Amino acid sequence: MIDSSDNLYTRFDRLISDPARLFAALPDGTQYSYGELRAGSARIANALLDLGVQPGDRIVVQVEKSVAAIFLYLACLRVAAVYVPLNSAYTLAELEYFIADAEPRVLVCTGARLAELLPLAQRLKLGHVVTLEAAPPGGSLRERAAVQPDTCFDVPCDADAPAAILYTSGTTGRSKGAVLSHGNLAANAFALKACWRFTSQDVLLHSLPLFHIHGLFVALNVTLAANASLILLPGFDATAVYAGLERATVYMGVPTHYVRMLRDPRFDRPATARMRLFVSGSAPLLPETHRAWAEQTGHTILERYGMTETGIITSNPYGGERVAGTVGQPLPGIKLRLVDTETGAAVPRGELGMIEMAGPNVFAGYWRRPDKTRAEFRSDGYFVTGDIGRIDERGYLQIVGRGRDLIITGGYNVYPREVESEIDALQGVGESAVIGLPHADFGEGVTAVVVAAEPPLQPPLTEEVVLTQLKARLAGYKCPKRVLFLTELPRNAMGKVQKSLLRERFQHLYAARGTS
Numbered sequence: 330m331i332d333s334s335d336n337l338y339t340r341f342d343r344l345i346s347d348p349a350r351l352f353a354a355l356p357d358g359t360q361y362s363y364g365e366l367r368a369g370s371a372r373i374a375n376a377l378l379d380l381g382v383q384p385g386d387r388i389v390v391q392v393e394k395s396v397a398a399i400f401l402y403l404a405c406l407r408v409a410a411v412y413v414p415l416n417s418a419y420t421l422a423e424l425e426y427f428i429a430d431a432e433p434r435v436l437v438c439t440g441a442r443l444a445e446l447l448p449l450a451q452r453l454k455l456g457h458v459v460t461l462e463a464a465p466p467g468g469s470l471r472e473r474a475a476v477q478p479d480t481c482f483d484v485p486c487d488a489d490a491p492a493a494i495l496y497t498s499g500t501t502g503r504s505k506g507a508v509l510s511h512g513n514l515a516a517n518a519f520a521l522k523a524c525w526r527f528t529s530q531d532v533l534l535h536s537l538p539l540f541h542i543h544g545l546f547v548a549l550n551v552t553l554a555a556n557a558s559l560i561l562l563p564g565f566d567a568t569a570v571y572a573g574l575e576r577a578t579v580y581m582g583v584p585t586h587y588v589r590m591l592r593d594p595r596f597d598r599p600a601t602a603r604m605r606l607f608v609s610g611s612a613p614l615l616p617e618t619h620r621a622w623a624e625q626t627g628h629t630i631l632e633r634y635g636m637t638e639t640g641i642i643t644s645n646p647y648g649g650e651r652v653a654g655t656v657g658q659p660l661p662g663i664k665l666r667l668v669d670t671e672t673g674a675a676v677p678r679g680e681l682g683m684i685e686m687a688g689p690n691v692f693a694g695y696w697r698r699p700d701k702t703r704a705e706f707r708s709d710g711y712f713v714t715g716d717i718g719r720i721d722e723r724g725y726l727q728i729v730g731r732g733r734d735l736i737i738t739g740g741y742n743v744y745p746r747e748v749e750s751e752i753d754a755l756q757g758v759g760e761s762a763v764i765g766l767p768h769a770d771f772g773e774g775v776t777a778v779v780v781a782a783e784p785p786l787q788p789p790l791t792e793e794v795v796l797t798q799l800k801a802r803l804a805g806y807k808c809p810k811r812v813l814f815l816t817e818l819p820r821n822a823m824g825k826v827q828k829s830l831l832r833e834r835f836q837h838l839y840a841a842r843g844t845s
């Protein structure tokens with residue numbers, strides 16, 4: 330018999346000490362208790378069952394951030410379906426790829442998208458397309474849920490059962506779905522609860538998106554594992570974060586958030602006096618930002634490192650020294666090593682190497698991509714992160730760069746290949762290279778270097794024309810901030826474009842223009 334305790338929802342539910350406890354508060358004062366979380370997620374779980382959802386079925390979700398979206402995530406866990414959240418900025422063309430790949434039983438979208446998704450769903454032979462908001466009769470999951478009982482049977486599953494697929498990518502530029510199990514998510518949530526000393530007294534100020542591991546599996550799951558509370562903001566907004574500091578105890582953000590808050594003198598010692606912890610991750614936090622935050626607020630940011638496939642891997646200590654420019658040490662239960670990228674041999678302490686790791690938080694593999702999964706694991710089971718790092722004399726990990734050419738802009742990952750293929754498809758383009766350049770506000774600014782096709786268009790292709798066309802095809806954060814034109818791209822002897830030379834040549838591009 331399968332032990333039902335391995336269903337992640339069941340584990341969270343068992344910790345609910347009092348159904349009247351606050352689960353989430355919205356900026357407008359609306360409050361949701363843990364009892365409402367239990368009832369609301371049960372209603373949606375029953376509505377999903379009513380739509381024919383079976384364990385293992387994918388539920389693809391592209392919605393705005395809301396408490397209902399959290400209940401939907403928990404409902405998927407309760408019926409042992411696989412939650413597949415997608416970035417709310419994805420365009421229709423981008424969505425088609427994910428929907429075709431995930432083959433969901435149910436697609437949950439916004440009311441604004443419903444009309445354009447219905448024909449697509451028909452073409453892809455999808456089961457159901459529903460919204461979380463009000464919609465034409467039968468079209469709203471919330472309305473279907475409202476008439477359902479407020480209790481449900483939580484489907485027992487073992488720790489290996491898939492709980493979610495989060496899309497990520499590699500050098501191929503096309504997203505791969507990382508399949509995370511109930512056991513993976515539980516291992517990370519409970520390890521972080523202990524490391525960061527979360528208790529039911531904590532109130533987490535939540536300004537991150539709910540479609541990425543940081544906001545969903547770090548911030549939300551740790552809150553649930555601690556039976557703590559959230560202040561749920563729709564997104565990052567300095568004024569809303571400032572207002573929330575009055576009642577919160579913990580903030581989790583990306584470096585861009587801290588840079589923005591530092592520009593606002595309201596974020597000072599009195600304003601942050603109630604807070605016990607500020608966490609940063611998803612992209613490198615500049616040591617200057619770390620120091621400036623300590624000076625302005627008296628708080629030492631705790632920086633941690635993780636990725637979609639693994640959850641959090643290392644963290645600076647809660648109790649010990651938090652060192653700027655480092656991401657700390659592996660969480661308990663995680664094994665980490667640095668190896669030579671060519672030979673695979675362990676590198677001595679202090680030297681650069683590829684970060685490889687193993688632990689109960691490491692995903693099972695990429696959705697329907699056994700070849701890609703094999704390529705990312707060593708024969709002894711270690712996962713190859715793709716990040717290059719160094720272990721310092723204290724035993725703390727420093728991330729020095731990404732082996733792949735991933736760009737992280739404002740906390741979002743942009744895969745150059747994907748942007749390049751959109752640019753290359755434009756009329757008048759010969760070839761392109763997309764790189765990340767230092768940008769004070771975004772960390773890295775997505776930048777396209779374009780070589781015009783021969784013979785050139787008349788009138789010649791311009792930056793403005795390229796950007797206008799890309800805006801219709803790519804989510805805003807993926808669109809280049811600048812498009813530069815060269816007569817040829819630098820290549821090595823093997824014919825491979827040398828992006829490092831481009832990055833070096835244009836490194837001051839955004840510094841020269843300010844932070845726009």
Ligand code: AMP
Pocket residue numbers: 497542609610611612613614632633634635636637638656714715716728731737742
């Ligand atoms: P994602 O899968 O979107 O979470 O992105 C994972 C990648 O973000 C990692 O492989 C790292 O390259 C990067 N990353 C995450 N946290 C940090 C950090 N604290 N410092 C530097 N890079 C980070």
